[in-house]
Amino acid sequence: MSTSTGPTTRGAAAAAQAGAAPTGTVGSRYGRNPMASFQGSAIDYSTKENQAMYRAATEPLDIKFDGSSTGLKLFIDQITTRAAQYGWNTTFGNLLTKYGEVSMTDLKTKAQTYLAQEGRDAQNSDMIYNCLWRSITSDVMAKVTTEVDRYTVTIQGEAIYDGLLFLKIIIDQAYTNVRTTAATLRSNLSSLDTFMTTHKDSNIETFNAYVKETVIKLNACGETTNDLLVNLFKAYKLAKDEPFTRWVAYKRTEWLEGTLQLPNDGYKLMDLALGYYKDAMANKEWSKDSAQDSRILALKAEIMQLKQQRQEPYAEANRNNSKSDDEWKKKAPKKNEAHTKKVNNREWHWCPSHKAWVRHKPEDCKGLGWKPTPSPVAEKEHSTESTNDTKKFKLTKALEALVSVTEEEQDEE
Secondary structure: OOOOOEEOOOOOHHHHHHHOOOOOOOOOOOOOHHHHHHHHOOOOOHHHHHHHHHHHHOOOOOOOOOOOOHHHHHHHHHHHHHHHHHHHHHHOOOOOOOOOOOOOOHHHHHHHHHHHOOOOOHHHHHHHHHHHHHOOOOHHHHHHHHHHHHHHEEEEEEEEEEEHHHHHHHHHOOOOHHHHHHHHHHHHHHHHHHHHHHHHHHHHHHHHHHHHHHHHHHHHOOOOOOOHHHHHHHOOOOOOHHHHHHHHHHHHHHHHHHOOOOOOOHHHHHHHHHHHHHHHHHHHOHHHHHHHHHHHHHHHHHHHHHHHHOOOOOHHHHHHHHHHHHHHHHHHOOOOOEEEEOOOOOOEEEOOOEEEEEEOHHHHHHOOOOOOOHHHHHHHHHHHHHHHHHHHHHHHHHHHHHHHHHHHHHHHO
């Protein structure tokens, strides 16, 4: 093997040792790229040109795969590009597009066949394996190497690492349960309206990208969606732009009446919505009304809060002040306690007639009724609260007038 010890991969050295005839010469055969010129033919690795090609084909991909489900699509896209460059597509079959459906058993049977035949598929398998080995992170490598037996095929006593089996195991690390994944993806597509309500600024461009990525992942699981158009209409009508939602309602009516033809894959509708969004953004009209509505709602909320504050009774505060200032005056002295005492540097006397602590002496009592007087602190606080209450009232009226004018301006527009 060209990257590690142990079982081998049949690369340049193996082909040269087998004495393969110089096939794969480009000559006058047409090909979109050099490798396409001898698609399906075994490669003669005894030439320097083909050896250089082998080294280029097994170079690592631009971005290493970290094993995450979110990075899987980019990983597959990179492999697809490399496969087109070096003629691997016939070997891959539908593995790159239907990796959720292809079983390890079927792949192993296929690998045993082409590795035994020692043809172009066997050479491709070697290039694929070595490319993938260099294109995964150390964490992914640590996981897949625990399953080395699953991507090893024994041919005439020789253990060979197979590229397709290796790719399937890498994918399975991120896609461990295809059915569960497909169910989740279907749920995501059926709840696009919920996603739109939480999507920042109802950005149609990023929303469409999310939808397309979800559909691609679902297709990779071997499943499709037939109600995407309905789900898209439901989501678009909840965007935070009123003119756009009216436009969506009009397009939906056209679609229902048959005057607007929209394929079930939803791509045409997404393109139309994206065109509207980009035009609105260019003219700085996207979410314009929604932002103004938000300001009005904020003003109304502030008005309600100010009204509630004005309506709150001050009785509790007054009771607390009264309790702290006057409650002690009602408490009679005990038998062994004096009937005269000083409070706040003032002399107070217990009056049996009033049954309270008063300023006059008992012998000077005239029998008049006693009523607590508010303290200077309480009077000051009450005065301050009255002033604040007046200010809040004026502010409330001003805000109400502002909201009224703003709503009238919107109606005129």
